[in-house]
Amino acid sequence: MELHKNDFLKGNPITIDTNVQLDLVKRHIQIVGASPVHFTGTATKMAHLYVVEGDVTGELTLDCARCLTPFPYHYQVMVKETFVDAEGGPDVQDGETDYFPLIEDKIQLDPSLQSAILLSLPQAIRCSDQCQGICPECGTNRNEKNCGCVVKRVDPRWAALGDLFNNKE
Numbered sequence: 001m002e003l004h005k006n007d008f009l010k011g012n013p014i015t016i017d018t019n020v021q022l023d024l025v026k027r028h029i030q031i032v033g034a035s036p037v038h039f040t041g042t043a044t045k046m047a048h049l050y051v052v053e054g055d056v057t058g059e060l061t062l063d064c065a066r067c068l069t070p071f072p073y074h075y076q077v078m079v080k081e082t083f084v085d086a087e088g089g090p091d092v093q094d095g096e097t098d099y100f101p102l103i104e105d106k107i108q109l110d111p112s113l114q115s116a117i118l119l120s121l122p123q124a125i126r127c128s129d130q131c132q133g134i135c136p137e138c139g140t141n142r143n144e145k146n147c148g149c150v151v152k153r154v155d156p157r158w159a160a161l162g163d164l165f166n167n168k169e
Contacts, residue, residue, distance in 0.1 A: 001018060001020045001039070001109045001110055001113070002106045002107060002108050002109065002110075003016075003043055003050075003052075003106065003107040003109070004105060004106050004107075005050070005085065005102060005105045005106070005107070006105070007043075008043070008045040008050065011045070013042045013043065013044045014042065014043040014044075015041075015042055016039060016040065016041050016042065016043060016052075016054060017039075017040045018038075018039055019036040019037065019038050019039075020036060020037050020038075020039055020109075020110065020113065021036045021037075022034065022036075022037055022110060022113060022114045022117070023114070024060065024114060024117065024118070027114070027118055028118055028121055030062040030063050030064075030065060030121075030124075030125055031060055031061070031062055032061050032062065032063055032070055033060065033061030033070075034058070034059075034060050034061070035058055035059045035060075036058065037056050037057065037058035037113060037117070038056070038057045038058060039054055039055070039056050039079075039109070039113060040054050040055055041053050041054015041055065041079070042054060043107070048084060048085040049082055049083070049084055049085075049099070050082070050083040050084075050085070050102070050107055051080070051081070051082050051083075052079070052080070052081050052082075052083070052107065052109060052112075053078075053079060053080040053081075054078075054079055055076060055077070055078055055079070056075075056076070056077045056078075056079055056113050056116060056117060057074075057075065057076045057077075058074075058075060058117070059072050059073065059074050059075075060072070060073045060075065061073070062125050064125070064126050064127035064131055065124035065125055065126055066126050066127075066131045066132070066133030066134070067127065067131055067132070067133050067134055067141050067142070067143055068134065068141075069127055069141065069143070071127040073125060075117060075120060075121075077116045077117055077120045078116075079112060079113060079116045081100060081109075081112045082098070082099050082100070083099065083100045083101070083102055083107050084099040084100070084101060084102070085102055085105075100112070131143060135147045135149050135151070136151055136153075137149040137151055
């Protein structure tokens with residue numbers, strides 16, 4: 001999605017309400033599918049700065065971090081980006097605001113929307129808080145059936161310490 005700087009000639013804020021198809025698949029290890037995102041917001045011109053802010057909503061299909069089952073993940077992310085016109089705009093970033101340049105007099109919103117969505121995702125996303133995951137012994141999805149495997153893992157570095165407590169004479 002892009003806005004041209006000539007769209008701001010009237011001086012009024014531009015209202016944006018559109019669907020955008022972003023390339024989010026394989027940008028995060030768990031994303032296996034993505035529906036078009038819906039962006040609603042405004043774009044405002046202030047001197048040589050263009051401020052775009054609004055909400056991005058959509059749905060991703062993710063593989064659960066524990067059981068590897070695909071599930072839908074709904075998100076809503078607030079976005080606020082500032083773009084600068086190359087003609088007379090500020091040269092320095094002030095530490096609080098990053099200014100993105102206009103490319104060929106156009107505001108390219110897709111990279112900003114994509115970054116906002118990816119940065120809002122938790123590091124490891126589970127299908128539910130009660131997800132039991134996959135059995136490390138037999139590979140059975142524990143959410144679907146109980147395999148009965150007993151998993152006892154002892155760090156070999158601590159095995160000798162465990163033997164001290166087991167040999168009580």
